[in-house]
Amino acid sequence: MDTGSTSTLFFGGTAYLGMPGNESFRQLVIKGMELYGVNxxxxxxxxxxxxxxxxxxxxxxxxxxxxxxxxxxxxxxxxxxxxxxxxxxxxxxxxxxxxxxxxxxxxxxxxxxxxxxxxxxxxxxxxxxxxxxxxxxxxxxxxxxxxxxxxxxxxxxxxxxxxxxxxxxxxxxxxxxxxxxxxxxxxxxxxxxxxxxxxxxxxxxxxxxxxxxxxxxxxxxxxxxxxxxxxxSPGMLYAFVNSEEIYKNELKKLRMNLRLFTDLLNAGSGLFFINDFPVFLLKDDAAASVLLKNGINISSFPYPDPKGKSLNRIVLSSNHQREDLEILANAINGANAPKG
Incomplete structure (x- = not known):
């Protein structure tokens, strides 16, 4: 995904099904607002x-x-x-x-x-x-x-x-x-x-x-x-009511992305994750720095204590393409490859 003038990949946030950028969903929101008003x-x-x-x-x-x-x-x-x-x-x-x-x-x-x-x-x-x-x-x-x-x-x-x-x-x-x-x-x-x-x-x-x-x-x-x-907003609720098939299709895409990504990881990837959930915890802080140097932005901030240690997490969504996942997996595999 291109997030601006500099090409970067974003693996954070909580839009697991990619709704903010889903054109079909956005059109339903607009139609709902036309029917019911903005608020x-x-x-x-x-x-x-x-x-x-x-x-x-x-x-x-x-x-x-x-x-x-x-x-x-x-x-x-x-x-x-x-x-x-x-x-x-x-x-x-x-x-x-x-x-x-x-x-x-x-x-x-x-x-x-x-x-x-x-x-x-x-x-x-x-x-x-x-x-x-x-x-x-x-x-x-x-x-x-x-x-x-x-x-x-x-x-x-x-x-x-x-x-x-x-x-x-x-x-x-x-x-x-x-x-x-x-x-x-x-x-x-x-x-x-x-x-x-x-x-x-x-x-x-x-x-x-x-x-x-x-x-x-x-x-x-x-x-x-x-x-x-x-x-x-009534327009947002109209979109929710009429998006059942959109949600189902995006969930299928998300699960395909999860399977693809985990298949691409080498053994000893340094990630902790559970099946069918799109959040991957990085055990090594240094790996997060390697990803950033490779133009890969992940979720990395202190939580829940704003003064505590940063949690470094990769979040996948249904929006990610195969190329995105290959770049991410290669960077992780490289960051955790044996040195020397």
Whole structure:
């Protein structure tokens, strides 16, 4: 990809399905804006609204295998809408690496492996009389690691639990059809599940999503936070509703790129990755410098602590061409070749 007057390759960001540059998607956004306007600044509970909001929510619920859905203006609002609904009635239990959008105040998120945290949480909930709101990401896109939630079966069935899962980096790309995390969280009589996500990453829509059962979603629609908020751009939602085939095709391209790239890597590439996820962690800081010298820009910045050590990650998208991947793989293989 040519990103300017100097030819460089970009392997960063979160546009996993390449929506910002997808011409078919962009044309749908334009058509949606022509039909519905650029924005709709009324309250969500206004007596005058647009049908595209309910159409998009029904579409999201079906596409991501939930009973019901709410779409709001951002992933941050989606997260805060849920947390603020339950913080007074539930003990909040944060998982490691929980995104700041889910924080209320500055919680003491544990610094440990997710699997170790799980063991602690099971003991904590089973020994407590308070209802619990467990707050977790669906995956760690920095390492990367996709979390398994089957441990919920080990919680005492008499304990009342809500699990809130942030699927911002999984929705659209994880699962056979990109359906995300909702359907793989166990269905248990004592556990209610809610999945929230920023739609601005793989899906390319500046909006936030909440997935849940009918009764919980109806509670959120009655929330003052929801009632007082403006909706996302109706034109973007029109594009989301009408882009199912675009998303499917781009997911196929992304997975083809992942297979091609991993096939091109030599043994001992110095990358850590998991199957079917487009993030590759560089273990060697020096390799990141080699890539930059070769005109290859990757994601390299301190996160989540802005004063901490930089995380060096390669992010693939469906936009990358075979030539791009060959150049990247050759640079990595060269950077990790034995010296001397």
């Amino acid at each position: 709709h600044g009324a309250s969500r509970n206004n007596n005058i609204t647009l049908d595209i909001f309910s159409i998009a929510e029904k579409t999201a619920a079906k596409r991501f295998e939930a009973e019901d859905a709410i779409i709001v203006s951002s992933g941050y609002l989606a997260a805060q809408l849920v947390v603020q609904q339950y913080f007074a009635s539930h003990q909040l239990i944060y998982a490691p690496e929980t995104h700041p959008a889910l924080w209320l105040g500055i919680p003491a998120a544990p610094k440990m492996k997710f699997s170790d945290w799980v063991e602690q949480v099971i003991v904590q909930i089973n020994s407590s009389d308070l209802p619990s709101l467990i707050i977790s990401n669906s995956l760690n896109n920095l390492i990367p690691e996709i979390y398994d939630f089957n441990w919920l079966h080990r919680i005492d069935p008499h304990k009342r639990v809500i699990i809130l899962v942030d699927d911002s980096h999984g929705i659209g790309i994880v699962g056979d059809q990109g359906q995300g995390a909702y359907s793989r969280i166990p269905v248990l009589p004592n556990v209610q599940k809610i999945v929230i996500a920023s739609m601005a990453k793989a899906l390319g829509v500046d909006a936030g999503l909440i997935l849940g059962n009918f009764s919980m979603i109806e509670q959120f629609r009655s929330s003052p936070v929801y009632a007082g908020s403006s909706p996302p």
